[in-house]
Amino acid sequence: MAPHADSPNESNTTSLPTANSQHAHHSPATRHVHPSPSDYGTANKNEARKYLRTYGLAPPGIDSYENQMKRCLGILEMKKTNIEKYQYLSVLRNTNVHLFYRLLSNNVKELTPLIYTPTVGEACQRWSELYTQPEGLYLSFADKGNLASVIENWPHEVEITVVTDGSRILGLGDLGINGMGIPVGKLSLYTACAGINPLKTLPITLDLGTNNQDLINDPLYLGSRRPKVTADEEREFLDEMMAALTERWPSIVIQYEDFKNPFPSLERYKDTYTMFNDDIQGTGAVILAGFINAVKQSGVPAKDQRAVFLGAGSAGVGVAKQLAAFFINEGLTEDEARKCFWLVDSKGMVTNDREGELADHKRYFSRDDNNGEQYKTLEEVVDYVKPTILMGLSTIGGAFTPQILEKMAAMNERPVVFPLSNPSSKSECTFEDAIKYTKGKCLFASGSPFPTLDFEGQKLVPGQGNNMYVFPGIGLGAILSKSVSVTQAMIYASAEALSTSLLPEEVEKNWLYPAIERIRDVSVVVTRGVIRSAQAEKVDRELALRNMTDDQLDDYIRARMYDPFKEHDKITNEINALIKGIASVEPQAEIGNARELKAQPNSTEGPRSNL
Numbered sequence: 001m002a003p004h005a006d007s008p009n010e011s012n013t014t015s016l017p018t019a020n021s022q023h024a025h026h027s028p029a030t031r032h033v034h035p036s037p038s039d040y041g042t043a044n045k046n047e048a049r050k051y052l053r054t055y056g057l058a059p060p061g062i063d064s065y066e067n068q069m070k071r072c073l074g075i076l077e078m079k080k081t082n083i084e085k086y087q088y089l090s091v092l093r094n095t096n097v098h099l100f101y102r103l104l105s106n107n108v109k110e111l112t113p114l115i116y117t118p119t120v121g122e123a124c125q126r127w128s129e130l131y132t133q134p135e136g137l138y139l140s141f142a143d144k145g146n147l148a149s150v151i152e153n154w155p156h157e158v159e160i161t162v163v164t165d166g167s168r169i170l171g172l173g174d175l176g177i178n179g180m181g182i183p184v185g186k187l188s189l190y191t192a193c194a195g196i197n198p199l200k201t202l203p204i205t206l207d208l209g210t211n212n213q214d215l216i217n218d219p220l221y222l223g224s225r226r227p228k229v230t231a232d233e234e235r236e237f238l239d240e241m242m243a244a245l246t247e248r249w250p251s252i253v254i255q256y257e258d259f260k261n262p263f264p265s266l267e268r269y270k271d272t273y274t275m276f277n278d279d280i281q282g283t284g285a286v287i288l289a290g291f292i293n294a295v296k297q298s299g300v301p302a303k304d305q306r307a308v309f310l311g312a313g314s315a316g317v318g319v320a321k322q323l324a325a326f327f328i329n330e331g332l333t334e335d336e337a338r339k340c341f342w343l344v345d346s347k348g349m350v351t352n353d354r355e356g357e358l359a360d361h362k363r364y365f366s367r368d369d370n371n372g373e374q375y376k377t378l379e380e381v382v383d384y385v386k387p388t389i390l391m392g393l394s395t396i397g398g399a400f401t402p403q404i405l406e407k408m409a410a411m412n413e414r415p416v417v418f419p420l421s422n423p424s425s426k427s428e429c430t431f432e433d434a435i436k437y438t439k440g441k442c443l444f445a446s447g448s449p450f451p452t453l454d455f456e457g458q459k460l461v462p463g464q465g466n467n468m469y470v471f472p473g474i475g476l477g478a479i480l481s482k483s484v485s486v487t488q489a490m491i492y493a494s495a496e497a498l499s500t501s502l503l504p505e506e507v508e509k510n511w512l513y514p515a516i517e518r519i520r521d522v523s524v525v526v527t528r529g530v531i532r533s534a535q536a537e538k539v540d541r542e543l544a545l546r547n548m549t550d551d552q553l554d555d556y557i558r559a560r561m562y563d564p565f566k567e568h569d570k571i572t573n574e575i576n577a578l579i580k581g582i583a584s585v586e587p588q589a590e591i592g593n594a595r596e597l598k599a600q601p602n603s604t605e606g607p608r609s610n611l
């Protein structure tokens with residue numbers, strides 16, 4: 001990007017009718033609305049400052065983007081802990097949203113762990129303790145019956161929302177309204193990875209009570225202290241919320257995230273609203289993509305795959321279902337595909353004849369061929385099944401012990417070992433242990449990032465099997481195609497697209513996922529796959545996209561992605577348009593602060609000094 005290296009005294013490329021008059025007041029070349037925090041940015045040129053009415057309200061020096069980012073990285077460097085870095089970045093997002101996204105886009109690998117897993121886990125655990133600024137919308141059970149009017153308070157147009165009830169935040173359990181860090185973090189990635197306009201994103205956290213006694217006892221906790229509502233109460237609440245959101249924003253895409261039991265809501269809303277569940281479907285897709293590439297390397301055909309899953313919750317079952325769909329595509333019958341999976345939960349291997357009631361979502365993969373044997377521990381199950389694949393979605397850090405990893409290596413040329421639980425403390429094993437105990441044989445991906453490793457003279461790069469590779473493209477695809485729903489085929493298509501998005505040199509290095517630094521390009525490929533699938537399923541409403549070639553569609557997608565490096569061009573265009581008098585000025589909300597909750601006054605206010 002070209003730096004904006006103007007000095008305070010340099011004149012700028014365009015000159016406003018009143019720009020050089022030190023005493024000019026009431027210039028028509030100003031916006032007739034209050035500046036937003038981003039308008040005070042130090043990279044704004046004088047002309048822009050006058051136009052935005054922030055002249056004199058920021059230091060006179062005019063920064064280049066590079067300088068701004070250098071300063072931010074310097075400040076980050078000074079922060080001692082990751083949670084301090086998280087806080088600094090949150091404040092930056094609130095005060096200069098475009099700078100925040102420039103910084104994030106240019107440093108996605110380094111900064112994602114600070115705004116997302118693992119740091120967001122601690123941020124959620126301490127949300128009420130560290131609370132400093134509004135970020136998102138809270139919908140309380142006490143407001144049932146009035147949700148539409150609460151939603152009305154959100155001051156911006158919305159294209160996409162991420163909703164959590166905080167009841168299963170990463171692998172950290174029920175965190176109540178402290179879970180807000182998750183929708184905020186996911187939506188930051190929507191913007192950084194898929195260029196969804198930050199102003200058009202809405203983080204929502206539902207306050208449906210909590211069963212976490214520590215929170216209830218915590219005087220600083222900012223949610224209600226009532227016990228978690230019943231399943232029936234939750235359903236009624238969600239019915240009202242879905243209707244109210246869609247009433248206000250008819251094209252809104254709604255992503256469910258980190259609910260303890262998300263299956264009933266997915267089943268209930270998936271055909272009626274443009275919604276999907278990230279933990280079941282997004283995770284299923286991202287792991288399928290990595291697995292498709294792992295299969296190419298391991299050479300084990302679908303019919304010979306034996307997958308043991310530690311964890312049979314939303315993510316475990318979601319991933320198993322996507323892999324089963326792939327096995328069916330590879331020629332297996334549904335029953336043969338289903339039989340490739342052995343699920344293990346906190347009570348041991350999931351079987352039809354074990355004691356106690358089996359949750360509905362576990363039935364599909366429940367085994368009936370265990371001859372009355374109940375295998376309680378993962379090691380017992382590994383000995384019994386002799387798996388080719390070991391997936392971890394259990395929230396149990398360290399559950400893939402050295403012994404289990406050694407067994408995987410002894411049984412397989414290239415064992416697939418995916419410890420996918422988040423944050424890092426919950427990962428079923430580290431990359432280092434996986435490499436050490438399988439002697440470098442395993443095909444590895446983890447939910448949270450691990451550092452690269454030197455092993456026998458080779459630099460090994462771990463894959464990150466995290467739904468962040470697909471949900472941005474699923475969301476953008478649904479928005480651009482104006483899909484009436486997000487179908488299973490669209491989710492599957494996102495996985496196929498991701499699996500093909502690797503560059504030849506990435507394939508050459510045996511990577512399972514593309515470099516995270518290329519995420520915006522990858523998201524274009526995923527978005528195109530999702531749109532094509534929506535068209536095939538006839539759930540799209542933007543019919544003109546059907547006539548585009550793939551190249552044309554890619555250009556179309558790119559052109560609609562928010563680019564934080566172009567925000568100043570937008571201001572310049574507004575000024576030029578104003579000078580020429582040929583266009584009306586865009587409302588401030590277009591370039592304002594994404595998370596600013598205070599509604600902007602409309603333009604009835606008279607102009608102030610432009611100096």
Ligand SMILES: NC(=O)C1=CN([C@@H]2O[C@H](COP(=O)(O)OP(=O)(O)OC[C@H]3O[C@@H](n4cnc5c(N)ncnc54)[C@H](O)[C@@H]3O)[C@@H](O)[C@H]2O)C=CC1
Binds near residue numbers: 392447
């Ligand atoms: N890498 C990624 O992109 C994603 C990772 N996840 C992670 O997966 C984990 C699970 O998420 P969900 O399935 O949504 O949670 P969940 O609460 O629905 O399921 C957890 C499962 O783990 C099982 N489990 C708990 N303790 C166990 C033990 N000692 N031994 C064996 N199994 C045990 C439970 O019985 C349950 O089946 C979380 O840590 C989450 O962060 C979730 C979604 C995406």
Ligand SMILES: CC(=O)C(=O)O
Binds near residue numbers: 169258278
């Ligand atoms: C990544 C994610 O969605 C989770 O850990 O829940």
Ligand SMILES: [Mg+2]
Binds near residue numbers: 170257258278279
């Ligand atoms: Mg999640």
